[in-house]
Amino acid sequence: MSKGKHRKKQKISISFLVILLLSVSFFSTGIIIGGQLTKIPHSQTYKAEPTQLTSNLTPDEQRLASKIDQLLQKSDYIGSIYVRKNNRVLLEKGYGYANLRVKESNSPSIYYQIGSIQKAMTALLILKQIQAGKLTFDTKLAEFYPQIPGSQQITIKNMLYMRSGLHRTASPDKPMSDSEIIQFALHHLKLTDYDTYHYEPLNYTLLTGILIKLTNQPYETLLKKEIIRPLHLEHTDFYDNVKNSPQHAVSYQMSATDDYSKALIEPETDIRNELGTGNISMSVYDLNKFFTSVLSGGIIPKELLFSLWQNNGDKHPYSGGVYSG
Incomplete structure (x- = not known):
């Protein structure tokens, strides 16, 4: 500059x-x-x-x-x-x-x-759940949040690729706990253009909520347990x-x-x-x-990792927290 x-x-x-x-x-x-x-x-x-x-x-x-x-x-x-x-x-x-x-x-x-x-770290935690057999890329959002519009067709992969079509309509105006942030997001979103790429952090907020549901652990505890401590x-x-x-x-x-x-x-x-x-x-x-x-x-088997972190041929090649084009 x-x-x-x-x-x-x-x-x-x-x-x-x-x-x-x-x-x-x-x-x-x-x-x-x-x-x-x-x-x-x-x-x-x-x-x-x-x-x-x-x-x-x-x-x-x-x-x-x-x-x-x-x-x-x-x-x-x-x-x-x-x-x-x-x-x-x-x-x-x-x-x-x-x-x-x-x-x-x-x-x-x-x-x-x-x-x-950090979104790449959240994506890796999702891959850990896929590796454990608790999720697939094709798992529907409705299994966790059926109240979300379009959740019957939106998949885990859609959210990892930011192609869910979901958009946040408001942001909190005061500090909130993790559970409060997720609940706020659930009540302040809309579906506009399913399967079209838009950079929208809401996808990863919802993925974090799914991780908390699957593991019964706070996100911070999970990240430290699965990534920060194992990698020293x-x-x-x-x-x-x-x-x-x-x-x-x-x-x-x-x-x-x-x-x-x-x-x-x-x-x-x-x-x-x-x-x-x-x-x-x-x-x-x-x-x-x-x-x-x-x-x-070191965290995820390469075959599974690069099934996500790959060039998807899209004009906006966003894949699980990284741009892979």
């Missing part, structure tokens, strides 16, 4: 993590970018995961790392980056301030809100649990002339409303560990 005259409109920069793939293969080369921002007092140094030193890079790897680094600096990027190719770390670096007030620099080893990447994700937690940690990212509002115009606090209502859809925080290292483990069959 350039400064000065190129930054005409006020923008808001929220903590996030993004995965970019650099090759045709889904497994060979990946960039995990985290941004933005946290504070880590010098007295509370955060220990990074061990990685291979970038000093051992080949000339081609050095050129690639340098090109990415220069691109981010030129773009005035604020946040962190972690680049790995064939299990070799090419670049791991922080850009800009994690906290302007204390002049703390960014680092790839702190918590960032991962936003909608030591720097992954629900935002509410770590939002006040000195190791959690801070978001800033950006003005036309100032990257750090105002520190932002996300309303509790908004965070609570992201049940199963976007209220997890992770370090860049944990996000890398998560996808590496999942893609190697």
Whole structure:
């Protein structure tokens, strides 16, 4: 993002993590970018995961790392980056301030809100239930929520692909419990265009409700039991649990002339409303560990995983929390 005259409109920069793939293969080369921002007092140094030193890079790897680094600096990027190719770390670096007030620099080893990447985790929990024989992709929504219009034809797969045709008509105006959020969603939805893709988080709120019904466990308990603990994700937690940690990212509002115009606090209502859809925080290292483990069959057998995470030929190839086109 350039400064000065190129930054005409006020923008808001929220903590996030993004995965970019650099090759045709889904497994060979990946960039995990985290941004933005946290504070880590010098007295509370955060220990990074061990990685291979970038000093051992080949000339081609050095050129690639340098090109990415220069691109981010030129773009005035604020946040962190972690680049790995064939299990070799090419670049791991922080850009800009994690906290302007204390002049703390960014680092790839702190918590960032991962936003909608959490939907991939919710999808994996659904796959776990399919693996256990409690669901199929063709199970109808009516088995769990018969009061929803169209539920007799809407399938689990429709919801995973965001092709249910369901849309939320309102959002909560106060913090709610998980069960209250699901009940609110059930009373504030409509069916418009079945089997047509629309990005609608409501699908994953309802999938979360189904998980709770099937397992008789809170979503947070289930996610920790099935994903966080088995993968040893030591720097992954629900935002509410770590939002006040000195190791959690801070978001800033950006003005036309100032990257750090105002520190932002996300309303509790908004965070609570992201049940199963976007209220997890992770370090860049944990996000890398998560996808590496999942893609190697560490949580779900590959055959089942890629029956969901595949290019479905759709113009909008959204498949179980990831874009697979």
